[in-house]
């Protein structure tokens with residue numbers, strides 16, 4: 332088992348991340364025995380009935396449609412009816428949607444109770460369970476209402492990955508490749524050299540993948556909890572990915588769009604002399620070897636351009652683009668225009 336310590340100086344929070352195989356049952360039992368409450372993704376509760384606590388359990392039908400204020404309110408009412416108090420602890424068991432909604436409930440219930448994250452998708456293990464962002468969709472916008480609420484503990488049992496679909500697995504893996512590409516060239520090499528073991532979901536290999544991804548994300552969050560600078564590096568691949576998701580009307584899964592985004596954004600870095608040819612080849616190579624499709628043809632050029640212009644990282648002076656540059660080190664480039672990015676698609 333790997334144990335990581337995270338400390339966020341801004342909010343004075345310290346917590347630990349445990350990653351290993353077979354660690355969920357004992358931790359879940361301890362949580363229940365100490366009077367804790369659990370919000371579990373209904374699918375996960377069905378697949379792992381023996382793992383679920385015998386009481387104080389809320390089954391949440393996790394989906395983007397149910398990532399709403401109405402579902403949040405339902406969880407808050409349930410906490411109140413169950414008699415949860417200010418010193419109570421809530422555990423979120425599921426993917427990123429469950430973690431975000433339960434985390435937001437914990438952030439606002441009685442002005443904040445503890446949230447323990449037990450992620451069950453690879454995306455949640457390597458990305459969403461660490462960093463403290465919680466929230467729901469609102470007014471047709473994704474994650475538009477939320478709060479920063481750091482977990483009191485993150486418990487990652489890689490055995491959950493056994494039942495995850497291949498699509499969901501690749502969806503999460505894109506975020507590990509992303510963070511390796513901007514923050515850790517050794518980890519990038521590890522992902523390249525251990526591809527078969529990763530794809531087989533070998534427990535020891537996956538313990539390394541999740542613990543290194545979390546350590547890198549935690550280090551970035553420690554340095555920049557609220558995304559004013561360094562944390563922007565985590566957006567590598569995401570500017571173009573969001574345009575692809577919008578243009579394809581979410582027909583392309585987030586992780587697959589991020590993989591395409593990383594390839595196109597690195598092509599941009601190469602054309603501007605920010606990245607060398609070997610970086611471009613390394614990024615395209617690893618993504619192709621893992622089976623991601625890297626080519627995209629915008630369906631509607633206007634929609635695509637508008638989506639780029641509305642990117643969260645766009646200001647009047649252009650887009651702040653997170654890239655991997657020479658020697659595979661993360662870099663923020665300001666003032667990029669949507670038109671320049673569109674040109675990568677031959678438009």
Ligand SMILES: NC(=O)c1ccc[n+]([C@@H]2O[C@H](COP(=O)([O-])OP(=O)(O)OC[C@H]3O[C@@H](n4cnc5c(N)ncnc54)[C@H](O)[C@@H]3O)[C@@H](O)[C@H]2O)c1
Nearest residue numbers: 372374426427428429451452454455458459464491494495
């Ligand atoms: N808070 C953050 O920093 C952050 C970061 C990235 C993404 N997110 C959010 O995460 C969400 C996406 O998360 P996700 O990709 O984990 O999706 P998800 O929570 O919908 O889970 C994906 C699917 O996998 C199923 N599932 C979960 N665990 C399983 C298991 N072990 N075996 C079999 N099936 C399992 C779920 O029931 C669901 O159908 C988005 O809403 C996104 O906004 C948040």
